[in-house]
Amino acid sequence: MTTGDSSTPDGGTVQSGGARAPLGVLAWLWVGLPMAYGLYELIQKAAQLFTG
Amino acid sequence: MTPGFLDRSHTVAPPGWSRWLVPPAALSVHLSIGQAYAWSVFKPPLESSLGLSGTASALPFQLGIVMLGLSAAFGGTLVERNGPRWAMSVSLLCFSSGFLLAALGAALQQYWLVVFGYGFVGGIGLGIGYISPVSTLIKWFPDRPGMATGIAIMGFGGGALIASPWSAQMLETFGSGSDGIAMAFLVHGLVYAVFMALGVLLVRVPAEGWRPPGDRTPQEKQAARSLVTTADVSARNAVRTPQFWCLWVVLCMNVTAGIGILEKAAPMIGDFFAGTSTPVSASAAAGFVALLSLANMSGRFLWSATSDLIGRKNMYRVYLGVGALMYLAIVQLGDSSKPLFITCALVILSFYGGGFATVPAYLKDLFGTYEVGAIHGRLLTAWSTAGVLGPLIVNWVADSQESAGRSGPGLYGLSLTIMIGLLAVGFVANELVRPVNPKYHEPRAAAGHEAGEADEEVPGDDDRRQQHT
Structure with a gap:
């Protein structure tokens, strides 16, 4: 995941990776961790198709 | 305010x-x-x-x-x-x-x-x-x-x-x-x-005139594809176009076909292989349903992202055309091979999810970004309709087949065939999608405003149409 490719209104590119990188990491963890939990539970259940 | x-x-x-x-x-x-x-x-x-x-x-x-x-x-x-x-x-x-x-x-x-x-x-x-x-x-x-x-x-x-x-x-x-x-x-x-x-x-909205970074293809370059417009159409005008209703049919048919599998997934896999040497247990059937959810979710990202490369109309050709072939494979060969049955069902469910996720971009291609959220909202009535239609067809057919004394795969043959027909209808509707007639486009100055301002400040839709015709 990258957070460093935003642009200014006039079309110039600003590398925002520095100042806003922690915010980006936090935001993606905020949604990524619950998704990982849901996927883990789902894969465990789906495995029953081959073992059950 | x-x-x-x-x-x-x-x-x-x-x-x-x-x-x-x-x-x-x-x-x-x-x-x-x-x-x-x-x-x-x-x-x-x-x-x-x-x-x-x-x-x-x-x-x-x-x-x-x-x-x-x-x-x-x-x-x-x-x-x-x-x-x-x-x-x-x-x-x-x-x-x-x-x-x-x-x-x-x-x-x-x-x-x-x-x-x-x-x-x-x-x-x-x-x-x-x-x-x-x-x-x-x-x-x-x-x-x-x-x-x-x-x-x-x-x-x-x-x-x-x-x-x-x-x-x-x-x-x-x-x-x-x-x-x-x-x-x-x-x-x-x-x-x-x-x-x-x-x-x-x-959440933030981009500033006026903001452009994506690097040399990635902006909207204007994508417009080289015949269906991608750089013009804008209001939500009020969009519902007056045949393109909107073609897409409505496409979404409704694709969702109904997906629900055809979703609604009966667990009993279906059990019934298909009940008389074989490898019957499916209840817990394995639950695993199958979970796997379908995974296909549904990943299809939303995978196929929608793919549509950026091959174009929206082609993507829906795949959802509807290949989807129909997958259903046909289940009807003809489904009970002969468990891996084949599972693969076909997974592909169908990934297309079901992909159909949901790709439609906003298809709307943007046809109607521009001006009021694409509002147009998308109106199109979701197709989902509500399919939500009623899909389970109704599948349950009604399954009940009637059971009353007729059928069992195993025979319970589902008719409803799966109906799904193939629905996908064919959706395929034809997708083929009928053409670029929107310019008479529905917003005047440039109005579309440049925020959506709400434009609603209040531009002339009535009929006036606008006269300006373009």
């Missing part, structure tokens, strides 16, 4: 704001409202503690889905006018307070309050939340609109994956009596409010 913090003008991104902060904002809303598809976890405890029938315990979910369609259809223009932060706040308030009202209803053993809270109030949160980030994502990712909306709409599929085990765990902890259910609803309402708040705080 909206108060300062929520107003669109206060959500314009400052220079340096990364567009990659917008997908998690969208996901925080979609992962929450996707909980709706995990409602079945609450059904057995509600039935036993409040003495409800299976039909009655499904009411909050059904009303919620109806309200999703209605609020997306009628609230779309408001969402465009007031901006994504306002929309996400409304979604947060409705979805969360819906749970709180349901908690009160369960605690007081007043089931009507559960239905009203979760179904009616929460359902408005579902509809407004579903469309809230779509237009914003498309504006931030004009070079990859399919991928961007695919991420958000994948979240809606992922919401149930999170909520299902989480809600079950909560009921185990609090107990499955009415007090335990009330406590579980209360915790859901509070946790989802906090979780969705990230979206409200983080």
